[in-house]
Amino acid sequence: VKSGNIPRTAGVQMADGVRKAARRLEEIVDTMFDVSMLDTRTLDLHYTDISLYEVINQALEKWMKPIEDRNLIFTVKGTLLDLPTIRADGRRLKQVFSNLIQNAIKYTPDGGQIQVTGTLLQRDHKDGGPIVAIEISDSGIGIGHEDIDRVFEKFYRVGNVMLHSSGETKFKGAGPGLGLTIARGIVEAHGGKIWAESPGTDDSACPGSTFHIHLPVDATAVN
Numbered sequence: 001v002k003s004g005n006i007p008r009t010a011g012v013q014m015a016d017g018v019r020k021a022a023r024r025l026e027e028i029v030d031t032m033f034d035v036s037m038l039d040t041r042t043l044d045l046h047y048t049d050i051s052l053y054e055v056i057n058q059a060l061e062k063w064m065k066p067i068e069d070r071n072l073i074f075t076v077k078g079t080l081l082d083l084p085t086i087r088a089d090g091r092r093l094k095q096v097f098s099n100l101i102q103n104a105i106k107y108t109p110d111g112g113q114i115q116v117t118g119t120l121l122q123r124d125h126k127d128g129g130p131i132v133a134i135e136i137s138d139s140g141i142g143i144g145h146e147d148i149d150r151v152f153e154k155f156y157r158v159g160n161v162m163l164h165s166s167g168e169t170k171f172k173g174a175g176p177g178l179g180l181t182i183a184r185g186i187v188e189a190h191g192g193k194i195w196a197e198s199p200g201t202d203d204s205a206c207p208g209s210t211f212h213i214h215l216p217v218d219a220t221a222v223n
Contacts, residue, residue: 031178034095035154038185043092045189047220050090052132053081056116059097066105073113080118083132087218092186096194099179100136100211106170108140109206121214129221131192134213142207143198151196152184190215191222 037043053076060074067074104114117135143151154177187194198209216222 031182034182035178035185038182038189043185043189045089045092045219047087047089049085050088050093051085052083052093052118052134052215055090055094056080056097056134059094059101062098063101063105067114070105070110072105072108072111075113075115076117077115078117078119080116080134083118083120084217086132086215087220088190088215089186089219093190093215096183096186096213097134097136099183100213103179103211104136104138104140107209108138112139112206114138120217130217131214132217134215135210136213137208137210139206139208141203142201143196143209144201147201148196148198152180152194154178154181187213187215190219192216192219 034043056076066072101114108114115135115137117137119133120130121133122130184194192213192215194211194213196209196211199207201207
């Protein structure tokens with residue numbers, strides 16, 4: 001290689017880095033736009049009959065490589081496959097589950113577990129109809145009692161941000177702190193509820209956390 005020229009492999013790496021940075025910037029801009037629409041209640045939902053099992057699988061596809069790279073065990077339990085179709089916006093719910101899966105990846109150490117369960121609850125919702133309950137649990141570091149209600153706030157990050165790593169899926173990876181905010185906004189726009197539970201936080205014992213999502217079978221009936 002002549003002096004002053006960039007080796008081909010280095011050039012490819014630089015171009016790849018630029019593409020990744022541009023893609024990440026575009027995602028952040030889209031995220032901010034979504035938050036703005038949720039704040040102004042201008043988020044449009046396009047209702048169709050969807051399978052939550054398929055939506056969650058679609059959301060999972062994006063994160064399969066980091067799950068494999070970090071040796072995480074992802075399992076689906078309960079009657080998720082047998083849940084009835086629901087009337088909802090599949091694209092937006094895919095966004096919800098993608099954000100929740102990413103969150104579980106970031107706060108679960110390598111070799112840990114992430115589990116999704118789904119059940120049909122016949123108890124009354126706002127419209128007196130049934131709801132589907134989805135739980136996403138992990139064997140991660142958990143959430144402190146003082147943070148459990150704040151994790152859905154805009155730009156909020158658990159723990160000391162100076163100790164966070166960079167990257168979308170690295171352990172304790174930093175991000176803009178909007179994923180859970182958007183998840184809550186989309187779920188509530190469907191007339192549903194979302195909340196988190198955890199025994200507390202411990203980097204060594206890893207007590208884990210569980211995110212609960214309740215969605216009406218027919219979101220159009222409650223909006």
